[in-house]
Amino acid sequence: MTMMRLARVACVAAVCLGLQACASLGTGSGTPPVSVSRGCAHFQRHQYEVCYAYLVNDTFLARVPYYQAGRDPTLGPPALTRLKSRFYGPARRSIIRQTKGWPRHVEVSVPRIRIIGRVAVSANLATATLHTVETWLVRTAAGAKGKPGKVLFTEKNKHLVITLHRTPTMLCVAGHCLHKWVVVRIR
Numbered sequence: 001m002t003m004m005r006l007a008r009v010a011c012v013a014a015v016c017l018g019l020q021a022c023a024s025l026g027t028g029s030g031t032p033p034v035s036v037s038r039g040c041a042h043f044q045r046h047q048y049e050v051c052y053a054y055l056v057n058d059t060f061l062a063r064v065p066y067y068q069a070g071r072d073p074t075l076g077p078p079a080l081t082r083l084k085s086r087f088y089g090p091a092r093r094s095i096i097r098q099t100k101g102w103p104r105h106v107e108v109s110v111p112r113i114r115i116i117g118r119v120a121v122s123a124n125l126a127t128a129t130l131h132t133v134e135t136w137l138v139r140t141a142a143g144a145k146g147k148p149g150k151v152l153f154t155e156k157n158k159h160l161v162i163t164l165h166r167t168p169t170m171l172c173v174a175g176h177c178l179h180k181w182v183v184v185r186i187r
Contacts, residue, residue, distance in 0.1 A: 033110050039118035046181075047119040050128040050164055053181035055113060058164075062086035063095065064108055067138055067153075071104045088165065091183045102138075102152055109137040128181060130162040161187050 040051035066083040069075035080096075087095060112135040120129040135156050140149030163185035168177040 033112055035114040037115050037117055037119075040115055042119070045119075045121045046125060046128070046166075047121060050119055050121065050130065050181050051115055054130055054132075054162055054164065054183065055115075057180070058086045058183050059111065059113065064111065066095065067099065067108045068106060070099055071102060085182075086180075087183045088167075089184045091186050094186065098153065103140055105141040106152060107139045107141060107149060111136045126166050128164045128166070130164070132160045132162055133157050134160055161185075163187075 034055055036051055036055075040047055042048060062082045062085070065075075066079045069079045070083070072079075083095065084092060114133040115130055116133055117131045122128070135158070136153060137151070138153040139151050142149050162183060164181040165184050166179050167182055168179050171178040
């Protein structure tokens with residue numbers, strides 16, 4: 001059930017990036033999980049790639065599953081592997097440190113993320129910077145009678161600066177390697 005919900009949100013995020021009409025899409029809560037600026041609409045400097053990588057690959061397919069299952073004996077190791085493939089350096093250390101005292105079972109509300117302003121990509125296409133406004137809520141599992149769990153992590157409309165690095169993957173053909181954008185700093 002949770003994975004289906006995550007897959008649905010990831011699809012909505014991907015569609016939002018292409019449509020620029022996210023206000024009409026949502027996950028049933030009445031507010032869209034993703035909103036992007038016109039800064040994401042550029043292909044020549046890889047801005048579209050950077051936005052997609054942060055929203056879909058880094059957030060909805062790595063960070064959210066790690067928050068949900070990172071301490072589970074069965075699901076935790078693959079979730080940590082995925083997180084480590086998408087978050088490097090200070091960003092990775094911060095997320096792992098943040099979840100260290102969390103219990104095994106938590107509830108993660110679908111985060112709301114708005115990318116605002118322009119997306120800056122360095123001249124050599126090695127780094128990129130996004131400005132976001134994010135809302136997150138992670139709680140312990142609901143108690144008896146559906147009572148909401150204790151809040152473990154919350155941010156409401158928090159302005160963040162996300163720094164990403166472009167790194168090659170192991171997929172190489174005829175001397176050309178694919179690359180991915182990974183998060184190295186969240187401040």
